[in-house]
Amino acid sequence: MGNNGPSRRAFLLGAASFGGLALSGCSAMVGNRQITVPNLLPAIISPYYLQIYGAMPEERFPVPAVDLNKVDQRYLRTEVDDPTGEKPGTIVVETSARFLYLVQDNGTAIRYGVGIGRDGFTWSGRGSIGRKAQWPTWYPPASMMQRQPETREFAGGMPGGMNNPLGARAMYIYRNGVDTIYRIHGTREYWSIGKAVSSGCVRLINQDVIDLYSRVSVGTPIIVRG
Template sequence: MKRLSKSLLAALAVMVAVPVEGQAAFFDPTTQTWVQYSITPDVAGKIARRKFKRSVISYSGPEKPGTIIIDTKARWLYHVQENGKAVRYGIGVGRDGFTWKGEEKVTRKAEWPGWTPPPEMIVRERKNGRRLPAFMAGGPKNPMGARALYLGNTIYRIHGTNEDWSIGQAVSSGCIRMLNEDVEHLYERVKIGTKVVVL
């Protein structure tokens, strides 16, 4: 077996996989193996913040400025701008069985929204041993986060989160999660009636 160069080993040693359910891995140059380890939600949140940092990128697609495009596979939300640009935000998306695609419009906006879990979610979570409230007022502990953009007549929202580690993950019940500062940034730039394309 061919041995890896010291420079390649050094590069591999600093590679960290984005955590999935508290797991991550690094390459140990001494043993030349990948080592799994558990991390805290706080560390996972810091990793997600680095990987999914908001940025302005080039855009050459067909959508008009102002449109929101959600790429659920890549875990990015794009807000199309003038002059061939888009603001790109990291997102969390629906877990297996809760993904969706289509086109909607922003029909409502709310700051520090209250949360009313749908009845089917309450039943589903109760079966998993988790009791959800019938309603939770808005605030820092609310899972809807700092802002929400309501999509059409659906139960789906683009909203903030108090779980930074979930950005980049597929863990929601279909809503699109954003870091609180990112959803605040988007919220100020989006109007009622904005087109939202979910891919």
């Protein structure tokens, strides 16, 4: 999994650091399976999570540490038994559960928490990663500029940076070789993970999107299940 990858042992140690105070969790459908994800009390944070969600000063635009007390613990990056049934190397986004899975070749998957688009701005289907970019330029779609005239200021593009809506990395979803205009991207608003507030894209904590970006390549298949 690499030095930055999650492990079952690390996750269990993280859970143990909560003194065994796992609460009854929420249920969600993943494919045709119902899973229960426990809520963990955030009073004590595992050193493992403090490390992987720590500051990243080496980035072109330094990424600050995540205040983990502002993130629902169920959405932190971890390794789980693969619930998707898809082939290794596939990205699966389960919008109802607010999870993104990267399927591994050992019957497991890396699970990331995501934020998704509001009702009416969501997309689902099969595609692939058609392009990748670090600290990408953001171009507001024409439909967004109609809904939100203030975004017209950036019709020529907003350069990468911490204030850019695409965050530290972006992976562009294509279908049949055509850009769908939907992206997997980062966000500095880590408190929004698990919620539906964006205009259609799948967003991750910047530390998580940097990790995912390092593990996938152009051509990686992606399935978004609405």
